[in-house]
Amino acid sequence: MSQKGVGVDLETSLGYLLKEASSALRAAMEEVLRPLGMSVTHYSCLELLAQRPGLSNSELARGAFVTRQTMSVLLQALERDGYVTRPAEAPVGKALPARLTPRGRRSLEKASAAVRSVEARMLADLTGAEQSDAFRILQRMIRSLRDDDGGA
Amino acid sequence: MSQKGVGVDLETSLGYLLKEASSALRAAMEEVLRPLGMSVTHYSCLELLAQRPGLSNSELARGAFVTRQTMSVLLQALERDGYVTRPAEAPVGKALPARLTPRGRRSLEKASAAVRSVEARMLADLTGAEQSDAFRILQRMIRSLRDDDGGA
DNA sequence: TGACTCATGTCAGCATTCTGACATAGCTTG
DNA sequence: CAAGCTATGTCAGAATGCTGACATGAGTCA
Numbered sequence: 001m002s003q004k005g006v007g008v009d010l011e012t013s014l015g016y017l018l019k020e021a022s023s024a025l026r027a028a029m030e031e032v033l034r035p036l037g038m039s040v041t042h043y044s045c046l047e048l049l050a051q052r053p054g055l056s057n058s059e060l061a062r063g064a065f066v067t068r069q070t071m072s073v074l075l076q077a078l079e080r081d082g083y084v085t086r087p088a089e090a091p092v093g094k095a096l097p098a099r100l101t102p103r104g105r106r107s108l109e110k111a112s113a114a115v116r117s118v119e120a121r122m123l124a125d126l127t128g129a130e131q132s133d134a135f136r137i138l139q140r141m142i143r144s145l146r147d148d149d150g151g152a
Numbered sequence: 153m154s155q156k157g158v159g160v161d162l163e164t165s166l167g168y169l170l171k172e173a174s175s176a177l178r179a180a181m182e183e184v185l186r187p188l189g190m191s192v193t194h195y196s197c198l199e200l201l202a203q204r205p206g207l208s209n210s211e212l213a214r215g216a217f218v219t220r221q222t223m224s225v226l227l228q229a230l231e232r233d234g235y236v237t238r239p240a241e242a243p244v245g246k247a248l249p250a251r252l253t254p255r256g257r258r259s260l261e262k263a264s265a266a267v268r269s270v271e272a273r274m275l276a277d278l279t280g281a282e283q284s285d286a287f288r289i290l291q292r293m294i295r296s297l298r299d300d301d302g303g304a
Numbered sequence: 305t306g307a308c309t310c311a312t313g314t315c316a317g318c319a320t321t322c323t324g325a326c327a328t329a330g331c332t333t334g
Numbered sequence: 335c336a337a338g339c340t341a342t343g344t345c346a347g348a349a350t351g352c353t354g355a356c357a358t359g360a361g362t363c364a
Contacts, residue, residue: 039350041350041351066351066352067351067352067353069351069352069353070350070351070352073350073351090359092359092360093358093359093360094358094359094360095359
């Protein structure tokens with residue numbers, strides 16, 4: 001099954017497997033969030049705000065792995081629909097700290113439970129040690145990818 | 153740092169870390185492919201065809217984790233630009249087996265080398281054993297996510 | 305103080321991908 | 335053989351996310 005030195009062997013490529021896992025996770029999340037009328041990005045934004053209240057639009061964008069333009073559009077919708085509030089004026093600089101409203105918190109609760117169940121299912125066949133290994137290894141991968149960004 | 157039982161703790165969530173790793177990998181790939189005038193999906197399609205010649209549009213879509221509509225658009229462009237050929241008539245059923253042209257193969261060579269270097273950088277700090285662990289664990293995660301799709 | 309750099313929010317335009325729908329080909333089953 | 339099921343390719347429309355560009359606020363430094 002090994003390749004003749006040509007190309008990336010998809011059967012044994014960790015990069016391909018990573019993409020596959022991420023794709024499967026996203027699909028599973030979309031499936032449980034759809035009945036709640038929520039997209040993955042939508043959920044990510046609320047979850048970030050629940051854990052780190054006062055995050056700005058740009059910070060939320062980085063946390064959800066989208067551009068700040070994309071997050072800006074989403075945030076405006078969330079604010080319009082009453083899930084999130086932002087002050088009219090920036091307390092410092094231009095950054096507007098966003099916070100969940102009670103309605104946003106309520107909406108997040110159901111979604112968060114659904115997402116937790118998906119994550120639990122994903123980890124069902126793994127021992128605690130394996131989960132720790134995975135955590136450590138993934139962190140190492142991320143750091144290596146970012147460290148010499150285009151340096152070398 | 154642990155949460156009060158509320159929500160998914162992003163600091164310790166393997167799901168979040170998986171998304172982060174996948175996002176970092178994608179960004180790194182885009183960075184090296186951009187100078188070659190190639191997108192990640194573009195590259196994925198060519199790489200799939202190099203390793204499994206004769207794949208149909210739908211099969212390529214599944215392999216690249218996009219819908220067949222998306223792959224169809226891409227494939228038409230690749231065919232128009234001379235990277236890929238497909239017979240005018242389906243030899244069986246409706247599926248048109250696609251193949252790389254010499255031009256497609258040449259174009260893929262550079263891209264594949266670039267992507268290999270990214271993957272190597274990602275794995276630079278990992279031992280062989282760790283890579284095997286990661287492979288096994290990721291496969292387990294994928295299977296768990298797919299097995300009871302919405303069953304439970 | 306003034307110039308420079310950096311991060312932020314926002315607008316406009318574009319690219320990519322998806323969902324929904326339809327017709328067709330092959331297989332299975334009664 | 336006919337009906338039903340599944341997979342495939344394709345078209346149309348819409349949603350989503352991105353790039354490019356601009357102005358503003360804050361910190362740095364000469």
